[in-house]
Amino acid sequence: MRKRDYFVVMAFALSLILLFLQQFYPENTPGIIIHTIDIIILIAVLAETFFAVKQEKYIRKYFQNNLPNFLAIVIFASVFITFKIQIGFKNISEELSIVFDIFKNIFLFGKIIRLISKRAGLTAKIISNPARTLIISFFMVIIIGSFLLMLPAASAKDSPLNFLTALFTSASAVCVTGLSVIDVSSELTIAGKFILIVLIQVGGLGIMVFSFFGMLAFRKKMTVSEKLTISYMVSEDDMSNLFKTLRVIVLSTFFIEALSAVFLFIGFSRILGFNLKTLGFALFHAISAFCNAGFALFSNNLESFTSDIIISLTIGFTIILGGISFAVIYDVLAKVRTDIKNTFLKKKKTDYLISVNTKMILSLTVFILFISFALFYLLEHRNTMKEMSLGTQYLASLFQAITLRTAGFSTVSFLNLTNATLLFMIFIMFMGGAAGSTAGGIKLNTIAVVFAFFKSFLKNQKTVVIKNVSVPEEQVKKAFLIFGFGLAAISVGIFLLTITESLPFLALLFETVSAFATVGLSTGITSALSPAGKIVIIILMFIGRVGPLTFLTAAGKKQKNDDIEYPYGNIAIG
Secondary structure (H helix, E strand, C coil): CCCCHHHHHHHHHHHHHHHHHHHHCHHHCCHHHHHHHHHHHHHHHHHHHHHHHHHCCCHHHHHHHHHHHHHHHHHHHHHHHHHHHHHHHCCCCHHHHHHHHHHHHHHHHHHHHHHHHHHHCHHHHHHCCHHHHHHHHHHHHHHHHHHHHCCHHHECCCCCCCHHHHHHHHHHHHCCCCCCCCCHHHHECHHHHHHHHHHHHHHHHCHHHHHHHHHHHCCCCCCHHHHHHHHHHCCCCCHHHHHHHHHHHHHHHHHHHHHHHHHHHHHHHHHHCCCHHHHHHHHHHHHHHHCCCCCCCCCCCCHHHCCCHHHHHHHHHHHHHHHCCHHHHHHHHHHHHHHHHHHHCCCCCCCCCCCHHHHHHHHHHHHHHHHHHHHHHHHHCCCCCCCCCHHHHHHHHHHHHHHCCCCCCCCCCCCCCCHHHHHHHHHHHHHCCCCCCCCCCCCHHHHHHHHHHHHHHHCCCCCEEECCEEECHHHHHHHHHHHHHHHHHHHHHHHHHHHHCCCCHHHHHHHHHHHHCCCCCCCCCHHHCCHHHHHHHHHHHHHHHHCHHHHHHHHCCCCCCCCCCCCCCCCCCC
16 A cells, blocks of 8 residues: 555544544534544545645646546535534534535545555456446445434434444435335434435436546546446447436436426425425425435325325426436437427428337336326225315326336325235336336336237247337347346245235235335335345345346356357257
8 A cells, every 4th residue: 555545544544533423422522623633634635635646757647647536635625624614613503514524424435445446456357347336336325325324413313223224224215215114204314314315316326327427527538348337337339429328317317306396396385485494305305206216205205295286296297207218318309309490490301210219118108107097096086085086086196107116105195005906006016117217127128028029929920029120139038037037036025025024915015016126115014024024125125226137247157259059959848
């Protein structure tokens, strides 16, 4: 380890010691000690940067190779100094101090991870397998989130969250599921809710997407392995379009969430008032909706807004946008933009052809939403919704049709739903949203290919056809692999839960599918699960978020370059 690296280690160690003292011995830790240690931490970080610049023969070369890192240090120092001035000389809220501690420790933790990876050569080993990179990145974020939620400052109760509860909550947030063993509205402080929504945002897009977007935004050159990793994560085969793809994903996410937050602010302000708290509620639910997370800051989820058109339609529309994939959004916008130009501009008319994938996703989304809406209304209008007006019943049915695919919000109680309703919802949850979106499930694309295969088989066609386009045999194999893996994961999950829990089978099955499909809907049994049951649900959420294909790819071996052909055998089928 180089001498300048000791500064990073020292800063991180001091930060952890200070965090421990502040959280567990706040009354015995004078302010002068806190400020002194913080100043030493800042000096250590700046010293590490100074010696890094000094090592280079040419300063210009350092900035060319380390511009993103240098800018991160500048931002860190600026925010650090601003916070210390506020904390040291002004009376501010305790929550702001906690946010500062979280910001400081996440930055230093990142520096330590980067240092360890470089020294151990882990970066090259991990990034050579994109699937493993994705799995490890999600796992690391979940663990970090767990420890952050275990801080006493994150809990509104006298005692902090225990590890299993924090792990479950963090996994549910990062895997954008929404299942929870606690009431986040009352058991988490403002700092805890801030940690939760950051985990949801990072989980919705993926920490690697943010990281590589930052690298490309600062024009840092990427290796072939890094490009391979990010192309795998965003399903972009053309590596020359990586930055464009990442820019569309990140910027469209923030734009949609901001626009949704505006409408939600209007809706919530009628109840909560026109203030910063309402803005926080709006932003939280906008991010949770677009990332298809399903976390809400109300004890009864969104049941208080069953008849609220603004809240229901805004969250519903945001969920749909998050669940149809960025590729579909871009395709539709490009088509609309082209049509507008052809209509209003006196230029040579050009035609934009929407991809088969976009047509398929849009048609399937509309079809499944209609079926779900009709079934939920027919099965529940004389049961759970019998006390509601006709208009409210339609609105509630539409909202549940949207959210049950992978979002997890609810405007009606799930405690008294009929068995028939729960069964059809299980099938819809299993299908999920579109590939490449923030939604879960085995994806509509997979379902479409599987059904197209059976249709082609019945018609005795040699190739699988969707909308007059043949599907490659490799994609058909992947579709059946994902479908089979999904059924296997749910079967193992429900088998284990029937051993560990003494709850109704249908409720356990609903919980299992909801976890695997990262939906987050529940019949109310989540908090009643045993520790073993909670671990099973955590694993299912993780597998469902990362994706069956990613796990199979990560576990697979490299293909051997051989030309061995084995003899055919006659095996009886059927």
